[in-house]
Amino acid sequence: MSKKYIAYGSNLSVRQMAHRCPDARIIGMAAIQDWKLVFRTHATIEPAAGRVVPILIWEISDRDEKNLDLYEGYPSYYDKQDMTVTMTDLDGKNPQEVTAMVYLMEEGHDIRVPYRGYLDTLEEGYRRFGFNPYQLELAIKEAEEAQR
Numbered sequence: 001m002s003k004k005y006i007a008y009g010s011n012l013s014v015r016q017m018a019h020r021c022p023d024a025r026i027i028g029m030a031a032i033q034d035w036k037l038v039f040r041t042h043a044t045i046e047p048a049a050g051r052v053v054p055i056l057i058w059e060i061s062d063r064d065e066k067n068l069d070l071y072e073g074y075p076s077y078y079d080k081q082d083m084t085v086t087m088t089d090l091d092g093k094n095p096q097e098v099t100a101m102v103y104l105m106e107e108g109h110d111i112r113v114p115y116r117g118y119l120d121t122l123e124e125g126y127r128r129f130g131f132n133p134y135q136l137e138l139a140i141k142e143a144e145e146a147q148r
Contacts, residue, residue: 003065004100006032006083007056009043010118011068012125020071021064028057028087028098029129037139041112043122044078044105054131057087057100068103078103090129111146 004027011017017024032055036048045053060068072078084099113119119140126133 001062002059004098005058005060005065005068006030006085006100006102007058008032008037008045008053008102010121011058012056012129013121014128016121017058020067021058021060023061024058024064026056026090027059028089029092029131030055030057030085030087032083032085037135039111039114039139039143040105040109041114042105042118043114043139045102046104052135054126054129054135055085056125056129057085057098065101072103074103076106078105080104111143113140113143113147 032053035045035053036051038046082099083102086095087098088095
């Protein structure tokens with residue numbers, strides 16, 4: 001049994017996902033409209049009119065999902081929910097509506113800038129998949145301002 005999984009943070013790393021989720025494969029990408037990337041030490045996404053979050057969509061096995069649950073601290077640190085998005089191939093073609101699982105951070109975590117290695121992983125993912133870095137840079141800036 002497989003399911004679709006939305007990655008917007010450290011799971012944009014193909015290398016880390018190969019280690020964490022050996023059965024996973026990238027099946028497309030999308031942009032989640034009216035949501036924003038937020039750093040609460042780790043990445044999460046939250047509703048925000050006019051913002052956008054670029055994402056990868058992976059196909060994962062049940063074993064992969066169990067590994068992700070452990071990595072994401074489900075259900076205490078992150079919870080899971082289904083989200084419907086318009087996915088395209090990695091070249092931006094063949095749009096189709098899909099429903100995929102996404103991890104959302106539980107409430108109660110302060111906005112904080114992640115450590116440098118974590119940010120490097122996200123920046124690498126954004127570059128590799130041609131995502132506009134503006135939303136990532138804005139999330140970092142907002143976290144820096146919140147910590148002042």
